[in-house]
Each structure stands twice: as C-alpha cells, then as structure tokens.
Amino acid sequence: MSFLSSILDRISALWVPLLLAGALGGCTSLSYYDQLVEGQLDLLRRSEPVESILRDQSRDPELRRRLALAQEARAFASRELGLPDNRSYRRYVELDRPYVVWxxxxxxxxxxxxxxHCFPIAGCVAYRGYYRQGAARGAAALLQLEGWDTYVAGIEAYSTLGWFDDPILSSMLRWDDERLAALIFHELAHQRVYVPGDTAFNESFASFVEREGARQWRAARGLPPPDGRTERQREQFTALILASRERLQQLYASELDEDAKRAGKAAEFERLRAEYRRLRDGEWQGDRRYDAWMAAPLNNARLLPFGLYDQWVPAFTALYRQAGDWAAFYARAAALGRLPVEERQRTLRALLAENPAVTGAVQHGTGSTEDEKR
Known part of the structure; x- marks a missing residue:
C-alpha cells in the first residue's frame, strides 16, 4: 500500500460511471462508456450486506474483523464527524483483481x-478510469503513439459522490485498520461537500476531514498518536517531486529547442533519483519504501498527482478552528465552494496567510506510493 496509491484513491477516482453514459460527445467513444456502465453494474450485482457477513460464522474471521471495524468507523463518521448517514460502506464486494479500476x-x-476529460457531476478531471487493466494499457499505448507521456495507476476505491451506495471493496482492505477508517472518512467527506472541476479544493477538504477525523478516531479509541516518521517521509518525498516538477515547468517554458528540452528532462529525472537516494541513505537511514516507484520509468504523467490533494489542507485546518465544530465547518466549506473560483482561491489564500503555522498541526490519517512496501 502506498502514498501515490493513497493520492490516487482520492484525486483521480471521483466519477459517476452510470451517469456518464449519457454524456457522449466529441471524440469520446461509446465503448468507453459501455465499460463504465458494465463495471459499475457488476459492483452493484456482486455487493452483499456487511451485516450478513458478520453473522456468518463460516466466513473468514479476519475478513469479519476488518469489516466490523469498518462499520465502527462508518458509525463514528456520521455520529461524531457529521458525515452523511446513508448506505455507503455498509455493503461489501469481493473483487477478483487487486484494484477496482485503473x-x-x-x-x-x-x-x-x-x-x-470533462464529465457531468464530477466536472473536468485529469484522468480516465477503466475497469480492466488491459483496456487502460491499450488506451495508454495509443496515446504514446501520438507522443503523449502516460501513466496507468491502479486504484483501490472511488467515490460516486453519493449517487450510489459505495461499497467496501476487498481492495480497500489492503490498508491497515487506521488507514481503512481514514479512507472511509475521506470518501464520505466528498459526499458532504464537492465542487465540480476543482480538484485541489475537493481533495484538500476531504484530506482535512480524513486527518482530523483520524485524530479524533484514535483519541476516542484511546490510541496514542502516530510517531510521525512515516508522515515526515511522505512530506519530504512529495517535496522532492514538487521541486522537480517546478524545475521541469521552467525548462518547458524556456526558449530552448525541443532536443535541448528533452535532454534537460532526462537530466532532471536523474537528478530526482540522485536526490532521493541521498535522502534515503542519509536522514531516512536506508528506508527503501519508495525505491520501486523511483526505479520505474519516470515521465511527466507520473508526477501529476503529487501536491494536489493537500494544497489547501492548512486553510481548511484554520477554517475548522474558526468554525469550532463540524456543522459550522461544513457550512463554511460549502459556502466557499459556491464562490467563483478566483474569489474562492483568494479566500483560501487569506486563510493560509492568517494561520501559516497550522500546516503540520493535524495528523495525517493516511499516506504513502503505489509501490511502497507495507
């Protein structure tokens, strides 16, 4: 389980498959929407009530334990965090694959x-989702022939924003207990407040709810706070990626010719790998959790998810402190979401400026990269 996977669960998997079927247009193919409809219907057909599994003594004891904990977190989310009290995460789907979508x-x-790609409800997003890995790879290959950089990422969970009863998926159980609870908080937060087309706002809002919710969840269960080491490493790794991305932005905006830019791009990825090795072998004392991600071929597309899902988390932290409780916080967040985008961002920047010290004040509920070892 990993940080990038954690990001992608959130940033890239907010779509409403069945509703998309009516949005055909432009170069969008009917077959793409067909597989969305079929994939979502398959999940609905295969889901079973969690309560039935918990009562069935013949089912795997560890599965029953994890699902029981998920139901405790689900109840806590509505009772203590003010998140929707509906039928989401009260059913279970055993998948025949490691991810629900790619x-x-x-x-x-x-x-x-x-x-x-722009869709009804979810707005414009920087990905397309496929229920079959082969279909995603095939679409990537076609784009590569046209000169695009591509990246295909497996996703453990996605939200339909409350349009359907989102189930607990077997892929979600790859998370540890606390991360599983935090993921439920995060996805339910998307059902509480969602602004079509504003990924940074949506993901930062849900990430704050996830993190503060996880903090309150731990406190309610009498658990000590995490030691922070994993979180610090996650933030340092993200900072490396963002710094590399900024240098690439400057390179691509320069007046160098294309051959020089290609050479600079290759050199930048080598620099990123070298900086990672120094951090890993130095401060991290050889912790190799990000080695597999870094060893894979790097390109622009692989860098896209980083930094988006927590851009405004400090602003929402400040807003929560000002609001004083969850109900007032959600009302203020929803009001922010109704503002024109420029005014919304000015308000968020003002919250950051008023309270810059809150950046690390709330414990992160989840975190880590697709290839990070558990």
Whole structure:
C-alpha cells in the first residue's frame, strides 16, 4: 500500500460511471462508456450486506474483523464527524483483481499540462478510469503513439459522490485498520461537500476531514498518536517531486529547442533519483519504501498527482478552528465552494496567510506510493 496509491484513491477516482453514459460527445467513444456502465453494474450485482457477513460464522474471521471495524468507523463518521448517514460502506464486494479500476493520466512530452476529460457531476478531471487493466494499457499505448507521456495507476476505491451506495471493496482492505477508517472518512467527506472541476479544493477538504477525523478516531479509541516518521517521509518525498516538477515547468517554458528540452528532462529525472537516494541513505537511514516507484520509468504523467490533494489542507485546518465544530465547518466549506473560483482561491489564500503555522498541526490519517512496501 502506498502514498501515490493513497493520492490516487482520492484525486483521480471521483466519477459517476452510470451517469456518464449519457454524456457522449466529441471524440469520446461509446465503448468507453459501455465499460463504465458494465463495471459499475457488476459492483452493484456482486455487493452483499456487511451485516450478513458478520453473522456468518463460516466466513473468514479476519475478513469479519476488518469489516466490523469498518462499520465502527462508518458509525463514528456520521455520529461524531457529521458525515452523511446513508448506505455507503455498509455493503461489501469481493473483487477478483487487486484494484477496482485503473486510471490513465497523460501529458504532452514537453509539458506538465494534463490531458483532461470533462464529465457531468464530477466536472473536468485529469484522468480516465477503466475497469480492466488491459483496456487502460491499450488506451495508454495509443496515446504514446501520438507522443503523449502516460501513466496507468491502479486504484483501490472511488467515490460516486453519493449517487450510489459505495461499497467496501476487498481492495480497500489492503490498508491497515487506521488507514481503512481514514479512507472511509475521506470518501464520505466528498459526499458532504464537492465542487465540480476543482480538484485541489475537493481533495484538500476531504484530506482535512480524513486527518482530523483520524485524530479524533484514535483519541476516542484511546490510541496514542502516530510517531510521525512515516508522515515526515511522505512530506519530504512529495517535496522532492514538487521541486522537480517546478524545475521541469521552467525548462518547458524556456526558449530552448525541443532536443535541448528533452535532454534537460532526462537530466532532471536523474537528478530526482540522485536526490532521493541521498535522502534515503542519509536522514531516512536506508528506508527503501519508495525505491520501486523511483526505479520505474519516470515521465511527466507520473508526477501529476503529487501536491494536489493537500494544497489547501492548512486553510481548511484554520477554517475548522474558526468554525469550532463540524456543522459550522461544513457550512463554511460549502459556502466557499459556491464562490467563483478566483474569489474562492483568494479566500483560501487569506486563510493560509492568517494561520501559516497550522500546516503540520493535524495528523495525517493516511499516506504513502503505489509501490511502497507495507
């Protein structure tokens, strides 16, 4: 389980498959929407009530334990965090694959601007989701022939924003107990407040609810706070990626010719790997949790998810402190979401400026990269 996987669960998997079927247009193919409909219907058909599993003594004891804990977290979310009290996460689906969907990201070869896709409800997002890994890889191969950088990422869970009863998926149980609870808080937060097309707002809002919810969950269960080491490493790794991305932005915006930009791009990825090795072998004392991600071929598309899901978390932390309770916080967040985008961002920046010290004040509920070892 991993940090990038954690990011992608959130940033890239907010879509409403059945509703998308009516949105055909432009170059969008009917077959793409067909697989969305079929995939979502398959989940609905295969889901079973969690309560039935808990009562069935013949079912795997560890599965029953994990599902019982998920139901405790589900109840806590509505009772203590003010999140929707509906039928989401009260059913279970045993998948026949490690991920529920595979999301495809793409950028031009010499740009970090993502290829975006616009849908009803969810708005515009920087990915397309596929229920079959082969379909995602096939679509990626076609884009690569056209010169795009691509990245296919497996996703453990996605939200339908309350349009359907989102189930607990067997892929979600790869998380440890606390991360599983935090993921439920995060996805339910998307059902509470969601602004179509504003990924940074949506993910930062849900990430704050996840983190503060996880803190309150631990406190309610009498658990000590985490030691913070994993979180510090996650933040340091993200900082490396963001610094590399900024340098690439400057390179691509320069007046160098394309061959020089390609050479600079290759050199930048080598620099990123070298900086990671220094951090790993130095301060981290050889912790190799990000080695597999770093060893894979790097391109622009692989960098897309980083930094988006927590951009405004300190602003929401400040807003929560000002509001004083969850109900007032959600009302203020929803009001922010109704503002025009420029005014919304000015308000968020003002919250950051008023309270810059809160950046690390709330414990992160989840965190880590797709290839990070548990």
């Amino acid at each position: 999301n495809l990201f793409a950028t031009p070869e010499l740009s970090l601007t993502p290829l975006t």
